Amino acid sequence: MGKFITRRILWMFMVLFVISIITFLLMRNVPGGPFTREKKLPEATIKLLNEKYNLDAPVIEQYLDYVGDIIVPRVVTGKLRPSSAEDYLISIPLSGSGDEQKTLQWVNFGPTYKSRSRSVNDIFRENLPVSFQLGVAALMIAIAIGVPLGTLAALKRNTIFDYMGMGTAILGVSFPVIITAPVLQYLFGVQWGLVPVTGWGSVEYAIIPAFALGFLHAALIARLTRASLLQVLNEDYIRTARAKGLAERTVIVGHALKNSLIPVVTILGPLLAALVTGTFVVETIFGIPGMGRYFVTSITGRDYPVIMGTILMYAFLLVIVNLLVDIAYMWLDPRIRFD
Amino acid sequence: MATATQTRTGVVALQEERRQPQSMTRIVVRRFFKHRMAVIGVFLLALVVLYVTVGAAFYSEAYANKTNVRDKFEPPGAEYPFGTDSVGRDVLSRTIYGGQISLAIGVTAMLISISVGTLIGLVAGYFGGVVDALLMRLVEAILTIPLLILLLLLSRALMEISSSTTVVLGREISVTVVVIVVIIGLTAWTSLARIVRSMVLSLKEQEFVVAARAMGAGSSRIIFGHILPNCIAPILVAATLEVGVAIVVESALSFLGFGVMPPTATWGNILNGARQSIDDLWWLWVAPGALIMMTVLAINFIGDGLRDAFDPRSIR
Numbered sequence: 219m220g221k222f223i224t225r226r227i228l229w230m231f232m233v234l235f236v237i238s239i240i241t242f243l244l245m246r247n248v249p250g251g252p253f254t255r256e257k258k259l260p261e262a263t264i265k266l267l268n269e270k271y272n273l274d275a276p277v278i279e280q281y282l283d284y285v286g287d288i289i290v291p292r293v294v295t296g297k298l299r300p301s302s303a304e305d306y307l308i309s310i311p312l313s314g315s316g317d318e319q320k321t322l323q324w325v326n327f328g329p330t331y332k333s334r335s336r337s338v339n340d341i342f343r344e345n346l347p348v349s350f351q352l353g354v355a356a357l358m359i360a361i362a363i364g365v366p367l368g369t370l371a372a373l374k375r376n377t378i379f380d381y382m383g384m385g386t387a388i389l390g391v392s393f394p395v396i397i398t399a400p401v402l403q404y405l406f407g408v409q410w411g412l413v414p415v416t417g418w419g420s421v422e423y424a425i426i427p428a429f430a431l432g433f434l435h436a437a438l439i440a441r442l443t444r445a446s447l448l449q450v451l452n453e454d455y456i457r458t459a460r461a462k463g464l465a466e467r468t469v470i471v472g473h474a475l476k477n478s479l480i481p482v483v484t485i486l487g488p489l490l491a492a493l494v495t496g497t498f499v500v501e502t503i504f505g506i507p508g509m510g511r512y513f514v515t516s517i518t519g520r521d522y523p524v525i526m527g528t529i530l531m532y533a534f535l536l537v538i539v540n541l542l543v544d545i546a547y548m549w550l551d552p553r554i555r556f557d
Numbered sequence: 558m559a560t561a562t563q564t565r566t567g568v569v570a571l572q573e574e575r576r577q578p579q580s581m582t583r584i585v586v587r588r589f590f591k592h593r594m595a596v597i598g599v600f601l602l603a604l605v606v607l608y609v610t611v612g613a614a615f616y617s618e619a620y621a622n623k624t625n626v627r628d629k630f631e632p633p634g635a636e637y638p639f640g641t642d643s644v645g646r647d648v649l650s651r652t653i654y655g656g657q658i659s660l661a662i663g664v665t666a667m668l669i670s671i672s673v674g675t676l677i678g679l680v681a682g683y684f685g686g687v688v689d690a691l692l693m694r695l696v697e698a699i700l701t702i703p704l705l706i707l708l709l710l711l712s713r714a715l716m717e718i719s720s721s722t723t724v725v726l727g728r729e730i731s732v733t734v735v736v737i738v739v740i741i742g743l744t745a746w747t748s749l750a751r752i753v754r755s756m757v758l759s760l761k762e763q764e765f766v767v768a769a770r771a772m773g774a775g776s777s778r779i780i781f782g783h784i785l786p787n788c789i790a791p792i793l794v795a796a797t798l799e800v801g802v803a804i805v806v807e808s809a810l811s812f813l814g815f816g817v818m819p820p821t822a823t824w825g826n827i828l829n830g831a832r833q834s835i836d837d838l839w840w841l842w843v844a845p846g847a848l849i850m851m852t853v854l855a856i857n858f859i860g861d862g863l864r865d866a867f868d869p870r871s872i873r
Contacts, residue, residue: 495705
């Protein structure tokens with residue numbers, strides 16, 4: 219178990235490393251630069267800007283600088299400028315005080331080219347929580363709809379419940395977010411005026427976007443739950459549970475359902491990746507100030523550090539989630555051994 | 558469907574003594590057409606295909622791409638049954654020609670991703686060892702990045718060189734179509750590769766493979782002649798569903814403005830025109846939206862039908 223986790227973590231860093239190289243090269247090969255404007259800037263200005271952001275250095279040097287700023291922690295002595303304190307995601311005061319104050323700083327994703335006063339970390343602080351809330355709300359909706367729907371369909375197999383439930387599920391899988399989101403937005407926001415049409419703030423802003431995003435995955439979870447519960451219900455231990463006279467309710471909830479959810483747990487990793495993808499579209503449609511919308515505009519604007527930062531951040535989160543899912547999997551099903 | 562299916566048919570024939578022996582293909586086809594949803598799917602898909610082919614007889618592609626700024630944002634009426642877009646192009650004819658492109662993107666991207674996925678799955682499963690480890694790590698790495706991020710970046714990287722058009726099968730289309738097909742095809746193969754690999758792992762230990770090897774068959778003959786035919790069920794199901802996935806991915810990319818560029822229409826980039834105002838410009842998303850939904854729904858019905866038809870446990 220320990221060996222497995224260590225290996226996975228090492229592998230995780232290698233994946234992140236490869237992703238960072240590929241993205242960096244890909245990005246630098248996109249024609250046009252961050253300072254290409256429709257109305258051309260003077261050559262001298264561009265030169266100055268390139269110098270300021272170190273864009274005239276060789277690509278390898280730029281890459282090493284960039285990665286170095288992220289992974290190498292550094293200790294700074296003296297009072298920090300307020301902006302420098304915020305450039306780093308992790309900033310821990312160590313011993314000393316006043317001018318002797320030592321601070322450990324770690325993880326700097328660099329500046330954004332679009333604004334002189336903000337860093338990529340500022341953008342993360344502002345936008346990432348929004349996307350996170352949206353994603354979590356969508357995931358909860360997906361589970362809250364998917365699991366009961368799948369359970370009902372499996373328990374009442376080949377009845378009207380099964381057909382209706384699976385019919386809904388196949389509809390859900392087939393309706394892409396780019397269609398359901400505008401339809402829901404139009405009906406609930408514009409036509410009936412029940413929720414705000416665009417924007418972000420209180421709970422009512424989140425309901426429709428989260429539902430639009432979560433429904434598709436609810437359908438996937440429902441199908442998976444149904445298939446897995448049907449299989450579990452044929453197992454010997456279910457027969458044993460029934461034979462010793464347990465109430466049907468206890469058999470289903472306590473024995474069958476718990477085990478049938480193991481496959482559902484295993485798809486949480488890919489599901490989260492899909493949710494991230496979905497937030498890009500949903501945030502654009504509903505004008506939600508999250509990471510996805512910001513990322514789409516920064517690709518058009520060649521804002522290299524924002525592009526890199528977002529990709530690495532998401533890749534990091536997904537790798538962590540996948541690791542946790544694997545560990546949860548082993549814990550839920552003791553028959554699984556990874557060594 | 559050579560050796561293995563024959564033995565399988567033999568077993569079926571033994572079990573159902575009084576029935577005529579049937580080939581695997583016939584059993585699958587019979588089961589498929591008994592599946593109500595699958596038949597509805599075939600019917601729906603046929604409707605969509607008719608729409609984009611027969612419709613093309615009524616409007617020329619030049620008409621679909623013709624801009625007429627004076628008629629921009631016309632709501633549906635006698636002259637424009639589905640209205641017009643921001644530069645006065647007729648939405649009805651654009652959904653017809655756009656549909657051809659969207660379907661073509663779905664099918665070609667599927668062909669690429671299925672070929673890559675099958676090949677990688679076969680090689681990884683059959684040869685095992687280092688090859689297997691490396692390929693499976695690659696699969697995991699690709700699964701780790703949210704695909705849309707990769708696609709957005711790739712399409713931007715490759716798109717700039719190609720604001721031009723090219724001629725494919727006698728039609729002039731935007732080069733972006735080719736770019737989109739390639740990047741969707743080359744990123745969507747991972748799950749099939751995993752499925753095929755796990756099938757190969759169990760198949761290669763079976764007697765008929767051992768027998769083939771004992772008779773002196775080479776690796777490529779065993780892989781393509783004996784193992785591949787037995788993996789056909791998951792490959793066909795994945796191929797069907799992949800067409801739908803590719804169409805959805807294309808429309809999402811185009812919707813965000815990173816997909817196929819005008820003048821070439823796709824269902825996705827017609828939807829993109831509705832982004833600025835969905836309540837005033839409802840006709841820009843109703844038609845392409847309904848077509849995308851119908852197509853994907855049909856494809857999912859067919860995929861489900863195929864899955865059940867191939868599944869030996871679901872005998873009806």
